[in-house]
Amino acid sequence: MSQSPSAPLPAEIRATRPLTVVVAACTRRRPKMLERLLGSYAALEVPENVTPIFLVVENDETARSTEVIAAFEDKLPGPLHAVLETVPGIPMARNRGLVEAAALGADLVLYVDDDETVAPDWLTEIVAAWRGGTAELIGGPVRLTEPQAPLSGPQKTVFDGMVKRFATKEARAVDRMKAGQADRVTVVTNNWLCDMRLVRDLGLRFDEALQFTGGSDTKFFRDARAKGVETGWAPAAIVYETVPPERLTLPYQYTRGRDQSATSFGQKVAEGKWASAATSILILLPLKALSLVLIALSLPVTRSYGLVSLFRQAGWIAGRLTRLFGRASKLYVKTTGN
Incomplete structure (x- = not known):
């Protein structure tokens, strides 16, 4: 006899219960960017009643980031785990992260990208958004930082345009959430919190048919909404994306x-x-x-x-x-x- 999915936790329990939070990132052949991300984890504030566990899912034929990861094993405010997913594709790596998060006993799993860094209060703010509301899939803003390499004039023009575009998207998300239009704010994995009930009880996964196309996180969002999952936005949970110069064209x-x-x-x-x-x-x-x-x-x-x-x-x-x-x-x- 199949078991019915559990209901979302009541607000009074969400507000105070101890949480195991897995902070995950997928990576592939970007050791310098991964190093910057892990460095930002080292400065994270850890909110009360939260036990963080950090997870790196390397998507490659062989592990290439072992030295980078090993350098941070004793520097983060929680244990650091690394796994290798050899089947190529972002949804494959993301799903491997969900499997590992479940094995680690996660209540919440968070995703950021390997080309990002997180603000020191990012974990505090995004967990507070979960504790203070009823949403089970929550996103937050992404802001751009300039690459360390000098930019040409045309690259700087594109970068400035992208900064304004990201700022417009961020403001639009806030306005839509205030207007009660959560369904119009797509939550994707560049700044993402997911209640593990969605994975454990509702069976949500990233669509592996979208192996190289992108869009598996957008489809996850749509699938969650179709199952009645409430989604939300944490406007103060900021991550910063470093744009590779080759994208600035x-x-x-x-x-x-x-x-x-x-x-x-x-x-x-x-x-x-x-x-x-x-x-x-x-x-x-x-x-x-x-x-x-x-x-x-x-x-x-x-x-x-x-x-x-x-x-x-x-x-x-x-x-x-x-x-x-x-x-x-x-x-x-x-x-x-x-």
Whole structure:
């Protein structure tokens, strides 16, 4: 006889119960970035009644980050575990992290990316968002930091545009949460807290069919919402992303917009959401094309932000059109950064 899924914890229990929290990151051939992330963990505040465990999931044929990880084993405010997931693909690595978190007895599992660092109060703020509400899947802001290598003029222009774009997304998320529109704030793994009830009782996993396309965390979010999971936002839980210089080009912005659009459209079709897929082609596509013209005309005013938006928008249009003819995204076949 199958057991019914457990209900979310009552608020009075969430507020005070001792928690085991697994802080996880997936990595692949980016030792310098991983080193910076682990260094930021070393400065983390640990909130009361929280036992943190740190986890690195290396997604490669062989372990290449052993020395970097070993250097931090005695420097973090909790034990550090490392596992190797040899099947390539971000969802495979993320799912391995969920398995390991369950084995470590986690109440909550948190994800950040290996090209990020966390603010000293990040853990305090994101756990407080869980304790103080009823959401079981919670996201937070990502802000950009400039690479340590000197940037060319064009790279600096793209970077400035991306900073403004991220700030706009952050402000929009706050406004939507205040308006009671949590379903319109997508929670993804660059700053992510998940109650393990979702994994243990609801059976949520990252879709491994999206091996190299990206989008498995967005689908996790949609699957959670479809099961009635409440999602939330922790506006003061800040992480910082370091952008590799090779991403600071307009062609890369176009490619990223194209591949994300193609993946989104492909998921709608795969899930049988024909009305949504048709709307995105018949209605949104012409509107996006009109918006592209308006963005181009506003460039003298919007400058770097408008330039990045122009190439992202063009990528969105191209992604929808190319996916109609069967082209799938391969966004994460190649690793960028070090």
